[in-house]
Amino acid sequence: MKTRLHCWSLAVLLIVTSVGWADDFYRGKTVRIIVGGSAGGGFDTYSRVMARHMGRHIPGNPALLVENMTGAGTLIAAKYLHGSAKPDGLTFGIFNGGLILGRVLGMKGIDFDVRELQFIGVPVQDSTVCSLRKESGVGSVEQWYAAKSPIKLGGLGPGNSVSDVPRVVRAALDLPLQMVDGYKGTAEVRMAADAGELHGACWAWESMRVNWSNALKSGDTKVVLQVAMKKIPDLPNVPAAMDLAKSDEARQLLKAGAIDPAAIVRVYVTSPRTPKERVQILRNAFAATLTDPDFLAETKKINLDVNPLSGEEVKKIVDDLFKLPAPMVTKLGGILSGK
Structure with a gap:
């Protein structure tokens, strides 16, 4: 004792x-x-x-x-x-x-x-989403697939999720998109999209709903795709990338390259x-x-x-x-x- x-x-x-x-x-x-x-x-x-x-x-x-x-x-x-x-x-x-x-x-x-x-x-x-400005003419995944030219998305560079997730999405879902890298952060990406330099971007809903809130509320920007294992409760009608994937390989790419690292x-x-x-x-x-x-x-x-x-x-x-x-x-x- x-x-x-x-x-x-x-x-x-x-x-x-x-x-x-x-x-x-x-x-x-x-x-x-x-x-x-x-x-x-x-x-x-x-x-x-x-x-x-x-x-x-x-x-x-x-x-x-x-x-x-x-x-x-x-x-x-x-x-x-x-x-x-x-x-x-x-x-x-x-x-x-x-x-x-x-x-x-x-x-x-x-x-x-x-x-x-x-x-x-x-x-x-993070739960990543892809949002597009109304000027892009794309307000849904269906319209994105039908786009006559690639949708320009802003990013920071390879090795950064704002750039990596769209690249994985392009490979897994065969969506027409073009990455424009070189921005310092999501604030600059957002401003470039609002100024018409870009059509949109993909980054965390947890930040986007705060930092791009005005455009989202006004309808100037719209979430068209979510890249997460579970659907985001705020976005019940936005399609999930995993549901759009047409093969096991595509789903494995999304999980390993976008969802798990998030x-x-x-x-x-x-x-x-x-x-x-x-x-x-x-x-x-x-x-x-x-x-x-x-x-x-x-x-x-x-x-x-x-x-x-x-x-x-x-x-x-x-x-x-x-x-x-x-x-x-x-x-x-x-x-x-x-x-």
């Missing part, structure tokens, strides 16, 4: 000491959130809301500062977090998790091992070699923030969904992607190469 009590007391002492140490480390400091997308986009919106609440869940209550680092379909931010950010627990960030699949497929430019990153978590698992599109990570105790502090604070009543009240007010994954759950999905069969890897590699 005395031995058990002694062990319990020692465990409590270690926990208190650890919390005190963390409190001393983070107090008075600023934690940076590196955002691979542009200001006003979905990644930026989630990060700024989180930044207003997460500090009180980190011992020492540090300030949090959002820093946008755009370019190369969020690859610049991902490389920075992997190789340049100091591994001290004072920097974490978000890049498009489509890059993880890109690494699996051996895409050019993704020249670092994404598995070395420390995964913090995902605030919401769960980790909004992946938050910190740098390799960050001390384990600080990684755990960030993971715990991230999870606590996503259940914080004030945070949830703010997300509800601006119509942001919360459907999180823990860092451990993200790691399992990443490990599974690296176990894709070789024939599927080869097929997807050709589709997503951007050529």
Whole structure:
């Protein structure tokens, strides 16, 4: 009995000491959130809301500062977090998790091992939709199939879900579309579509319904296709890509290349070699923030969904992607190469 009590007391002492140490480390400091997308986009919106609440869940209550680092379909931010950010627990960030699949497929430019990153978590698992401006003359999948010329969709670049999902859809469903890559983020894609440079785009409904809400409500933009395993409750009459697929191979392409990776599109990570105790502090604070009543009240007010994954759950999905069969890897590699 005395031995058990002694062990319990020692465990409590270690926990208190650890919390005190963390409190001393983070107090008075600023934690940076590196955002691979542009200001006003979905990644930026989630990060700024989180930044207003997460500090009180980190011992020492540090300030949090959002820093946008755009370019190369969020690859610049991902490389920075992997190789340049100091591994001290004072920097974490978000890049498009489509890059993880890109690494699996051996895409050019993704020249670092994404598995070395420390995964913090995902605030919401994406359900991708494709929306088109009314100027495109296409208001349904049937009209899209009948289009006399390819529908121009905006993207950021290969390895980014805003570009990858349409390419998978084109290959699996044989829809006439043309990708126009090179935009910094979904905010720029949206503005280009509103200006008539593009016909539309495909990205997460969880962000699109917030950031493109005015055009969706007015009917200037319409969702014509959803790329998700389950139909989105908000869009009961919009056809699902999986239901339109005419072969097992097409359904496998959609699942492996678009639907499964969508769960980790909004992946938050910190740098390799960050001390384990600080990684755990960030993971715990991230999870606590996503259940914080004030945070949830703010997300509800601006119509942001919360459907999180823990860092451990993200790691399992990443490990599974690296176990894709070789024939599927080869097929997807050709589709997503951007050529």
